[in-house]
Amino acid sequence: MLKILYFAGLRERLGQGSEELELPAGVSDVAALRDLLAARGGAWESLLTLRNLRYAVNQQMARLDSPVQAGDEVAFFPPVTGG
Amino acid sequence: MAELRVRVQEADFDVGVELAALRQGNPQIGAVASFVGLVRANNDGAGVSEMSLEHYPGMTEKALGEIVEEACRRWAIIDALVIHRVGRLLPSDQIVLVAVAGGHRGEAFAACEFIMDYLKTRAPFWKREVTPSGARWVDARDADDQAAERWQEPGTA
Numbered sequence: 001m002l003k004i005l006y007f008a009g010l011r012e013r014l015g016q017g018s019e020e021l022e023l024p025a026g027v028s029d030v031a032a033l034r035d036l037l038a039a040r041g042g043a044w045e046s047l048l049t050l051r052n053l054r055y056a057v058n059q060q061m062a063r064l065d066s067p068v069q070a071g072d073e074v075a076f077f078p079p080v081t082g083g
Numbered sequence: 084m085a086e087l088r089v090r091v092q093e094a095d096f097d098v099g100v101e102l103a104a105l106r107q108g109n110p111q112i113g114a115v116a117s118f119v120g121l122v123r124a125n126n127d128g129a130g131v132s133e134m135s136l137e138h139y140p141g142m143t144e145k146a147l148g149e150i151v152e153e154a155c156r157r158w159a160i161i162d163a164l165v166i167h168r169v170g171r172l173l174p175s176d177q178i179v180l181v182a183v184a185g186g187h188r189g190e191a192f193a194a195c196e197f198i199m200d201y202l203k204t205r206a207p208f209w210k211r212e213v214t215p216s217g218a219r220w221v222d223a224r225d226a227d228d229q230a231a232e233r234w235q236e237p238g239t240a
Contacts (some may be wrong), residue, residue: 007209081220083167
């Protein structure tokens with residue numbers, strides 16, 4: 001299983017903050033997971049169209065080519081604005 | 084070895100109490116530099132009546148801890164503290180405290196500014212503000228990225 005988290009404006013657009021997903025065949029990095037989720041259409045296309053979308057794998061900032069495997073926690077979110 | 088301290092909380096903090104605790108019992112400390120960030124009553128041309136701060140529990144504490152560790156690696160500081168509030172905040176409320184104790188002011192000032200600049204671009208917090216035309220998520224600023232980039236060490240990406 002994968003745990004997927006969404007935050008801030010992206011969470012609002014998607015209408016959910018988290019989900020669990022069986023790691024689909026052929027998904028081995030963040031980019032492939034993002035494309036798979038975006039293919040749901042509608043608000044999910046935000047994953048492709050939002051400017052400067054950020055990613056984390058297991059609570060570490062990640063890149064599109066960062067590996068993803070079963071058991072990972074993957075997060076998608078807009079650029080951070082704390083401080 | 085520095086005692087690293089990071090706290091994410093809804094409650095307000097007392098800067099005087101925190102700074103006193105940071106330097107207590109260590110006569111090697113000759114300088115404490117601190118920064119306090121506040122909720123501004125205006126942003127991007129609109130009045131702000133309230134703000135809420137969301138974060139990524141777990142990753143936030145890790146990211147802040149790593150930023151403080153990196154500051155300890157770069158400067159000979161003695162101790163550091165980061166407190167960041169989450170939840171609902173009003174104009175003039177305190178949002179964040181960064182405090183650094185060192186032997187001398189140079190490393191304390193530099194490490195304090197470094198921690199703040201990295202926090203702005205690497206710690207997973209998001210601000211949502213209420214303006215007269217409705218609520219909106221605050222956009223990230225390019226200036227914050229530039230402020231963080233100037234600390235980039237040669238040979239790193």
